[in-house]
Amino acid sequence: MVQYASPRLDLTFAALSDATRRGIIDRLGQGDTSITGLADTFQMTLTGMKKHVQVLERAGLVVTRKVGRVRTCTLGQRGLAAEAAWIEAHRRLFEARFDALDAIISEMQQEGHDGSAR
Amino acid sequence: MVQYASPRLDLTFAALSDATRRGIIDRLGQGDTSITGLADTFQMTLTGMKKHVQVLERAGLVVTRKVGRVRTCTLGQRGLAAEAAWIEAHRRLFEARFDALDAIISEMQQEGHDGSAR
DNA sequence: TAAATACTGAACCATATGGTTCAGTATGCA
DNA sequence: TGCATACTGAACCATATGGTTCAGTATTTA
Numbered sequence: 001m002v003q004y005a006s007p008r009l010d011l012t013f014a015a016l017s018d019a020t021r022r023g024i025i026d027r028l029g030q031g032d033t034s035i036t037g038l039a040d041t042f043q044m045t046l047t048g049m050k051k052h053v054q055v056l057e058r059a060g061l062v063v064t065r066k067v068g069r070v071r072t073c074t075l076g077q078r079g080l081a082a083e084a085a086w087i088e089a090h091r092r093l094f095e096a097r098f099d100a101l102d103a104i105i106s107e108m109q110q111e112g113h114d115g116s117a118r
Numbered sequence: 119m120v121q122y123a124s125p126r127l128d129l130t131f132a133a134l135s136d137a138t139r140r141g142i143i144d145r146l147g148q149g150d151t152s153i154t155g156l157a158d159t160f161q162m163t164l165t166g167m168k169k170h171v172q173v174l175e176r177a178g179l180v181v182t183r184k185v186g187r188v189r190t191c192t193l194g195q196r197g198l199a200a201e202a203a204w205i206e207a208h209r210r211l212f213e214a215r216f217d218a219l220d221a222i223i224s225e226m227q228q229e230g231h232d233g234s235a236r
Numbered sequence: 237t238a239a240a241t242a243c244t245g246a247a248c249c250a251t252a253t254g255g256t257t258c259a260g261t262a263t264g265c266a
Numbered sequence: 267t268g269c270a271t272a273c274t275g276a277a278c279c280a281t282a283t284g285g286t287t288c289a290g291t292a293t294t295t296a
Contacts, residue, residue, distance in 0.1 A: 006137060013135035017128055018284085022204075029211035036242060046243065048285055055283090069242045069293045079212035084205045086140075087198050093147035094197035136254085154272060164273065166255055173253090187263045187272045 008060075012083050015059035020044070021052050025061065025075065032074045126178075130201050133177035138162070139170050143179065143193065150192045 015021055020042055027033060027041060039049040053073055056062035060078040064071050133139055138160055145151060145159060157167040171191055174180035178196040182189050 006140075009140065010135055010137060013131050014283095016204075017131035017135055019124060019128060020284090022124075022127065025208060025211070029208070029214075034242075044284095045286065047245085047287085050244075051284070066243085069291095071243065075212050080205050080209045084202075084209055086134075087202045087205055090143060090147070091198045091202055093143070094193050096147075132253095138254090152272080162254095163256065165257085165275085168274075169254070184273085187261095189273065 008082060009086060011059040012061060012080070015055050015061055016083075018052070018055075021056055024052060024056060024073075028062065028073055028075045032072050034070045034072055036070075038073065126200060127204060129177040130179060130198070133173050133179055134201075136170070136173075139174055142170060142174060142191075146180065146191055146193045150190050152188045152190055154188075156191065 023042060024038055027038065033041075035046055035049055035053060038053065039046050042049065044052075053062060053064060057064060057076075061076045061080075062073050063076045064073050066072075141160060142156055145156065151159075153164055153167055153171060156171065157164050160167065162170075171180060171182060175182060175194075178194045179198075180191050181194045182191050184190075
């Protein structure tokens with residue numbers, strides 16, 4: 001329906017929105033591990049962990065390879081460049097607006113309105 | 119259950135995982151708008167748009183103020199600094215791994231395994 | 237060969253998400 | 267006053283998410 005969709009960013013940001021999955025990325029940053037290794041670390045069933053890994057895999061953040069009966073998980077080649085680019089580009093938008101908003105809030109506070117930013 | 123949780127990152131990354139919401143941020147970067155204005159732009163019911171704005175608001179990415187019958191949406195003061203920091207810190211992890219992975223893939227390809235990275 | 241290990245898949249569950257419609261309430265304007 | 271506008275809230279719907287259990291299959295290893 002909408003064209004500005006970016007399935008890639010949808011998948012990566014969704015993957016990063018879960019603390020366990022961010023933890024998996026941290027862990028894989030120290031070295032590759034199996035599904036079992038991850039399941040132990042995060043105190044979760046194998047099946048549950050496999051689902052998390054699949055989410056990360058679909059997002060391209062993790063790559064897995066099965067050798068024998070062990071599936072080894074590695075950080076994906078694709079990295080976080082696209083996400084970093086989006087965030088950086090938009091960070092500036094926020095900063096630009098901040099000055100303007102700041103001025104509005106000061107003004108409102110002087111007028112005695114409820115302009116208290118928490 | 120897990121301690122490494124960061125509700126803040128959970129909320130912001132989840133908010134950013136939807137193309138419509140990323141579009142709303144783009145749009146607000148050009149200037150404040152009402153819920154109606156956003157609903158028109160993104161061809162959605164008012165109620166639907168309100169939900170998206172609420173998601174962005176809970177994540178601290180958008181601030182709204184109701185004046186009269188119009189609720190005006192603005193980019194939040196908090197910005198994307200925390201998200202940028204997380205991404206940047208982890209980008210290095212991926213890059214570090216990339217060299218190692220690259221070596222493994224080359225090795226595998228020489229061995230004739232299915233090491234084809236798309 | 238038999239047992240243990242490592243994963244896989246199906247089924248289930250509760251809750252969240254992304255949308256809708258419909259029925260309000262509050263505000264602005266003629 | 268009275269209509270149009272702008273939002274709000276409840277209810278509903280289909281699908282996704284984050285987890286589980288249970289019953290496999292495939293691989294090691296003793």
